[in-house]
Amino acid sequence: MSEGTLFIISAPSGAGKTSLIKCALxxxxxxSVSISHTTRLPRPGESDGINYHFISQCEFESMKKxxxxxxxxxxxxNYYGTSRDCVEKILLKGGDVVLEIDWQGANQVREIFDNCCSIFILPPSKDELRRRLIKRGQDKEETIKKRVAAAQEEMSHYNEANIIIVNDDFQASCSRLKAILEKQCDDNSTKSADQKLNILLTDLLS
Incomplete structure (x- = not known):
């Protein structure tokens, strides 16, 4: 039995990553999606063991050690971490695993799994990113400003991924992500350097 494929999917807050993954799967x-451990509090509608494994900082530090x-x-x-044992067991059984992690985690995983498939999801514009963050209705204005700044830092690492998806049309983006997961990362538009993408990146990172 051959080992499964590890997919890394990264995106700034507000890019629609979680919704796209749910649709594509x-x-x-x-x-299957690896369920991360986190020290942050659950948001409305989130459940322990389904969205995240919610643990204390003490528990997190113990697991890390x-x-x-x-x-x-x-x-x-807040702290986030991916269980090594859980991911490796699924891959050894031939199953594919999706990791929803930021650029820091993605770099750590790529050092261990050099044949993984890394995907980065971008919002269609900076204005749309901000609109989506405001629409969540969960954060104050100052927090939103910090999240926009953090999103720009996250997006500056887009070129470390194998594939870039611009989430300007949800259904089209879902179909593309699904096709990538089915083809095991074979995507003809990888690292597209066309003018439209360059203009978008200038807007997002300015």
């Missing part, structure tokens, strides 16, 4: 029985994380990072003042 429908009907893909051999692909025991090398139980494949990767870990601090994001917006």
């Amino acid at each position: 429908k009907g893909l029985d051999n692909v 025991e090398s139980k994380f494949l990767e870990s990072a601090q994001v917006h003042g």
Whole structure:
């Protein structure tokens, strides 16, 4: 039995990453999302063991000290980590795994799995990114400003991924991501350097 494929999917807050992954995974029985551990509090509608494993900072530090994380990072003042044991067990059984992690975690994982498929999701514009963050209705204005700044830092690492998806049309982006997961990372538009993308990146990173 051949090992499964590890997919890394990164994006700034507000790019629609979680919704796209949920959409793309429908009907893909051999692909599962790794559930991360985090020290942040659950948001409305989130459940422990489904969205995240919510743990204390003490528990997180203990797991990290025991090398139980494949990767870990601090994001917006909270800690996130991916269980090494869980991911490796699925891959060894031939299953594919999706990691929803930021650029810091992605770099750590690529050092361990050099044949993984890395995907970066971008919003269609800076204005749209801000609109989506405001629409969530969960953050204050000052927090939103910090998240926009953090999003720009995250997006500056877009070129470290194999594939870039601009989420300007949800259904089209979902279909493309699904096709990538089915083809095991074979995508003809990888690292597109066309003028439209360059203009978008100038807007997002300015």
